[in-house]
Amino acid sequence: MENETSHGAPDRPHVPIRMCAICRGRFPKGTLVRHVLTPQGTLTVDSDKTSPGRGWYLCSDPLCVRRFAKYRPGTRKGRRHA
Numbered sequence: 001m002e003n004e005t006s007h008g009a010p011d012r013p014h015v016p017i018r019m020c021a022i023c024r025g026r027f028p029k030g031t032l033v034r035h036v037l038t039p040q041g042t043l044t045v046d047s048d049k050t051s052p053g054r055g056w057y058l059c060s061d062p063l064c065v066r067r068f069a070k071y072r073p074g075t076r077k078g079r080r081h082a
């Protein structure tokens with residue numbers, strides 16, 4: 001007897017789920033806009049979806065869009081070696 005792996009609910013196709021950086025709601029990746037951090041420390045839309053490194057996802061909620069404009073990732077102080 002084969003030990004079949006579970007694929008979850010059959011009526012919900014598997015799509016990557018990502019979390020909005022602002023409201024922390026979970027949405028299908030395709031509905032979110034990925035942002036990446038520039039060397040200048042600002043967030044920019046990763047329009048090509050090819051930028052390496054960590055991405056921040058933003059949902060389509062206008063409130064999140066507004067708040068995201070002021071959102072600054074990495075509020076923790078980074079360790080600096082003198």
Ligand SMILES: [Zn+2]
Nearest residue numbers: 020023059064
């Ligand atoms: Zn959101």
